[in-house]
Amino acid sequence: MPKFIHVAAAVICNENGDILIARRPATVDQGGLWEFPGGKLAPYETARQALARELNEEIGIQVTSASPLIAINHQYPEYNVLLDVWRVHSFDGEAYGREGQAVRWVKPEDLKKYSFPEANHSILKAISIPDYYVITGAAENEEEWLLKLTRALNAGAELVQMRVPSLDKNEFLSRAKKALALTSESGAKLILNSAADLLGQIDADGIHLSSERLSHYSQRPIPRDKLLSCACHNLAQLEQAIALQADLITLSPVQATDSHPGVEPMGWQRFKELIEQVPVPVYALGGMGREDIRKAKGLGGQGVAGIGAFWQQVSRSGK
Numbered sequence: 001m002p003k004f005i006h007v008a009a010a011v012i013c014n015e016n017g018d019i020l021i022a023r024r025p026a027t028v029d030q031g032g033l034w035e036f037p038g039g040k041l042a043p044y045e046t047a048r049q050a051l052a053r054e055l056n057e058e059i060g061i062q063v064t065s066a067s068p069l070i071a072i073n074h075q076y077p078e079y080n081v082l083l084d085v086w087r088v089h090s091f092d093g094e095a096y097g098r099e100g101q102a103v104r105w106v107k108p109e110d111l112k113k114y115s116f117p118e119a120n121h122s123i124l125k126a127i128s129i130p131d132y133y134v135i136t137g138a139a140e141n142e143e144e145w146l147l148k149l150t151r152a153l154n155a156g157a158e159l160v161q162m163r164v165p166s167l168d169k170n171e172f173l174s175r176a177k178k179a180l181a182l183t184s185e186s187g188a189k190l191i192l193n194s195a196a197d198l199l200g201q202i203d204a205d206g207i208h209l210s211s212e213r214l215s216h217y218s219q220r221p222i223p224r225d226k227l228l229s230c231a232c233h234n235l236a237q238l239e240q241a242i243a244l245q246a247d248l249i250t251l252s253p254v255q256a257t258d259s260h261p262g263v264e265p266m267g268w269q270r271f272k273e274l275i276e277q278v279p280v281p282v283y284a285l286g287g288m289g290r291e292d293i294r295k296a297k298g299l300g301g302q303g304v305a306g307i308g309a310f311w312q313q314v315s316r317s318g319k
């Protein structure tokens with residue numbers, strides 16, 4: 001049996017939104033690579049306790065507020081690691097390399113310039129996406145749909161799933177091009193709810209596979225630098241999404257929702273149990289509002305997804 005280690009690590013943000021990374025000494029395992037500060041749990045310690053101790057020992061700060069970000073199981077040749085990654089929202093003290101290691105505050109978009117251990121791939125993906133995932137909803141026609149999208153972007157949407165099941169492939173592609181112009185201009189990411197091969201015709205940020213489509217693929221259908229979003233409703237689909245190397249997942253229905261009347265919601269407790277071992281950011285979907293973001297994150301989710309508040313009814317005159 002390979003050795004197993006349980007590690008708590010921290011994504012620490014300062015008031016500018018920069019993130020702290022540290023360089024592992026050349027002489028240790030994974031030496032020379034950058035990492036998120038943290039370390040192994042001592043016996044009888046919870047991950048949260050280990051986080052507080054390690055951050056004090058390694059970078060001299062005292063954590064005052066943190067919530068789980070993602071848990072990653074990863075197999076290295078010599079050992080298996082469970083990385084319990086937390087987001088640290090506030091702390092006391094000034095961070096410095098207390099063990100002599102280099103530390104650096106980095107803009108989230110610059111993290112890709114640094115080399116991290118292999119297991120960190122999912123952490124970097126989780127940091128690059130927001131806590132609210134907007135799914136486009138109903139509109140009378142294309143003009144109104146684009147107006148609603150513009151409003152959602154103006155209201156701060158950063159990740160948008162284009163879902164318009166009524167359009168055929170050509171209509172969808174033509175509208176997606178207009179949507180991409182709008183999302184690119186506002187710095188948001190556009191994910192297309194369509195078959196994966198559409199990315200060959202438009203340079204959107206990723207593809208969302210419905211749970212039905214998800215079952216038809218046996219390997220990841222899009223390149224690694226694009227976002228693969230998957231819809232899941234149960235454990236088997238979560239496993240399938242992980243096998244396809246999904247970058248984000250929507251898990252639904254967490255609460256009762258008007259769009260799927262009569263479908264039994266799983267509830268928050270089941271949501272938590274299902275995502276505990278999922279090494280991919282998971283958004284709660286189904287009856288969600290912005291007020292649920294905190295709850296979802298507190299349970300280890302990435303945030304919430306929905307049509308909801310971002311896709312308000314607007315009249316054609318724009319009022």
Ligand SMILES: Nc1nc2c([nH]c(=O)n2[C@@H]2O[C@H](COP(=O)(O)OP(=O)(O)OP(=O)(O)O)[C@@H](O)[C@H]2O)c(=O)[nH]1
Binds near residue numbers: 008076
């Ligand atoms: N802290 C941290 N560990 C990581 C990251 N990514 C990653 O794969 N790991 C793995 O988790 C292990 C954590 O070990 P560590 O060296 O930080 O443990 P530690 O602070 O308790 O050090 P010690 O063994 O000297 O007491 C590393 O060997 C590495 O394999 C990361 O971003 N941060």
Ligand SMILES: [Mg+2]
Binds near residue numbers: 037038039040058
């Ligand atoms: Mg450490």
